[in-house]
Amino acid sequence: MKLLSIENISATYGGIHALRAVNLHVDSGEVVSVLGPNGAGKSTLLRVISGLVKPEPGGVVSFHGRSLIGVEPYKIARQGIAHVPEGRQIFPDLSVDENLEVAGVRIDAGKRKTKTAEVYELFTELATRKKQIAGSLSGGEQQMLAIGRALVSDCELIMIDEPSMGLAPVIVMRIFTTLRDIMESKGLTLLIVEQNARLSLQLSDRVYVLSQGEITLDGPVDLIKEDEEMRELYFATEK
């Protein structure tokens, strides 16, 4: 069943044609990766879905069959789409607890409590820093908090923008194993945008390759399992 569906979406960002006629869909319970080098338009894609960037007219973005175009970002979030933005964007002056709390505005207080407890169980590093100001966390902990916020919101779809950015390999491993655990135990639907292809491919059912704003390749993960092809993707030869 199609949970999220994107058809013919184009968007400009700062004068650049960041996305050109992109088609993409995510089914319920799936993990989908969008790979591509920097500047390929990956972040813009997520920003279009969460309503932060307005696409050009003529395209379709729908969730559960309902159009998201022109809907205010906070209303999209309340429909059950959590966007973990690039660079994590935790609220630096709010405590860890408070960061999680404000992420759960769409659910009632009781549910928020259980959800928060679940997050602390997953990320024990955070549990010891509940009252600490989030800005004082390390990069890895901030990423965990950012993912934690998405989990607290009790959403149906989590979109993660480059969870590995700027993090040491050990931490990246930790993040990805946790993501895998979450998916196995909860059956969440995930849309990951990544540059770090090797890890995200191991997690994914399907993959899209975005290059210069266009989807150049899509299909099941086996399609580009070969390392050589990934290398080509980044150190691309043909134009």
Next chain:
Amino acid sequence: MQVLLETKGLTKQFGGIIANKNINLTVNKGTTTGLIGPNGSGKTTLINQVSGELPATSGRTFFKGEDITGYSANKIARSGIGRTFQRIRLFHRLTVVENVLVARRHFFSANVLDIVLNTRRNRREEREQLEHAMTLLQRLGIESEAGKLPTALPYGKRRALEIARALALEPELLLLDEPAAGMAKEEYADIVRIMERLKEQGITMLLVEHTMEFIRRVVDWVYVLNFGEVISQGVFGDVEQDENVIKAYLGGDETL
């Protein structure tokens, strides 16, 4: 070969986050040097440190043998380092040719009185510099846009204008931050042509770029940054085979 730019132990720290650590980089005169690396690896920070936009936390920068560490951005520009920006920055209230003329500021000698009274000296200088600016626009193939505002230009031509403006300083070193980013195919071809022509003219360049094909075509020597450190350098053919570099881009061999 003559060293034009050299950084020694350049470091930049934002609060608790270290963006750049102990960067030693050399750019030889007449060459094109590339800076590559994954997102957030500190490439733009390095460019901004060299251009004086960001003061370095520690380390020194030498240009033509002179220590330019701590110089203001405008002084560095005048000493012969021109630059473009990741997200194109043009003066949107000035016309295309006026954008170029801004960077010709220091080729004028008229004083305030000359200007207010619009003396012959002022008129002559304006005419000369206008001609110079038009020649530059011509070199980049945008002379027919001279009277327009930059917002009227397509994206590729805006980039060309930004390069023209940097060239107006008559710089010895050109810093380019992702010159080909966001280009459509035809625009991309144009920008590659421009770069190749600049190379022929012997202009020294230091550039950040993500499009590897672009790096392959125009760059003589490449530095790879990851986590703010230089993890590899060499000619592109070698660097792209370097396991460390591949790991930085694609991730390690770990399995989940």
Next chain:
Amino acid sequence: MRKRLKLVMILVFLGAVLYYPLMEENEYRLFVMNRGLIHAILASGLVFLTGFAGQISLGQAGFYAIGAYTSAILSTSYGVPIPLSIIVGVIFSVVAGLVVSVPSFNLKAFFLSLVTIAFGLIVHRLIVNLQPLTGGTNGFFGIPPMRWAGSMFTSNMHYYLFLGILAATVVSMYHIKRSYLGRAMFAINDDETAAESCGISARKAKVFAFAFSGALAGLAGALYAHFAGFLTPEPFVFFESSRFVGMAVVGGLRHLWGGVIGGIGLTLLPETLRLPYAGWENYYLLLASTITILFVVFLPRGLGDLASKALDRLWKVEGATKTLKDATVVDDSEAGADDASLT
């Protein structure tokens, strides 16, 4: 044909401006007009500072006051000849402009507005408190009027003098705008980082902008002192500064003529409203501030912009290159002129 129409219109306009005081029978209206010209000089300085260089001043009344009191005190208490006292007044306000420009080096426009407010208030308090020198709240009286060939200036002479100075101001601004100085100021206004990368010292550009606008405010103040004959701290309060900024905005911050249109317009308008109806005295200022608000809200580009667009339509400039949405921000003649001088 169009060219001839343009010429005729300019000649008619010039004739009307020059002939106006000769046919004006109402002495008070002429007085108000003269104040409008003074305000136009001052507001032009704000157009220069804010519209060109992107710096903000909510303390312009401070420079105005420095020019006025310096010239008044020098000429009255120390017998300095009026032209000289005016020049010293201007110099003093330029110096004040240099001082106020220092915070602009690393303050964003917004924080800067607070500093300039503080400057204006300090000047105002000094005038009130330095009573032996300034007369304090009682006012400063007996300022000698300007003279020509031994006789005092008439209203008409004031008019022509102010008009001449205003014209010189506009012409100077026009030339600066088209020079490297003007381009540097527009550049730092648009994007300071990019300007610095072009070798432009943002500091120098800001210092120049503050000095120039300070000079115009000081000049306006000095002229006002000798024109009015007495000074009180009243016209130099904080809210006068905001009225001046209001004039520049209503006239059009990015337009060469913005200060002229706003300065004269917003001086004449409340007076026009005041005259016809008895009992309106208390409310005409209310209407003036309402009109300013409406202008800012509904016509943020100002009247100058509206006028230049209307005139453009009138002569239907063919091949006008600046048709884009930002076309309003640069003087329209410029691009064409640059092209023309090349070919």
Next chain:
Amino acid sequence: MLGLTDFIQNLVAGVSVGLTYGLMGLGVVFLWQSINRINFANISSAMLSVYLFFLFHTWLGLSMLLSAVLAIVLVAVYGLGLRYLLYEPITKRGGARLEFVVATLMLTVFWLTLIIAMFGGMPRRFPPLFGDATQFVRFFGVGVRAIYFYMIVVVAVLMTLLHVILRKTLMGKMLRATAQSKETAQLMGINVNLTANLAFVMSTTVVGVAGLLLGPIYFVSPVLGGGAIGIKGFAAAVMGGLVDPYGAILGGVVLGALENFSTLFISSAYRDVISFAVIAVVLVWKPTGIFNWTSKKE
């Protein structure tokens, strides 16, 4: 020589008046944090609340307490009006900060001229909302004017209330989250429209309360809406770097004390100059504020 009792009396007077400056500073902080604007029209909120109170009590004959509450409520609604009648239309037409600054300044001029046109420039008696202004309350043998006592109590209550709202309620946390990043707040499902409305309302309300507190000192007079008192609110806010509410309150207290002692030791004529100089010096020397514990990243 200044005795201990005199010293304490002056200190209390300075601190309590300073607290009201701090309240006005809060008005600046709330708005700066939520929409990154300075609303100069808020200078007149203090004057508006006092005149509304005066109007309700003296002209309509309502009880003092009811009049005060009504005045504050109307000033709160006025905050909403500022958003929808001024801020939104200007933003929609592409107006930037400068346009907002000019429009709000002109609105202050508007209110000032309206009040003067309606009530004249002369001050009128402030109805004794806080009892007899001349009365003294004794603390440990030191007599303190009752009005100062009330100022301290009211501000303390208000600050506690604000603290609880900002730190303990979900709404307050949402407000703080929005202040840190509007975009991310939206991604969390926070209705940023609502939080902006709240910020506008809170910003005018605290200034309205400050007005009523200053009433016994400045009477019902246009002075309350003139530049000088409003500017002291800015000075207080500037000391907190425009982002720290507690910094603004402390800034106000320091300013109030400074003013009071300068009146005592130098001259009342230069009292205001001190606040203005403080703004200039702090902004030039340390634009991020000297009492700023909120680490707002640039």
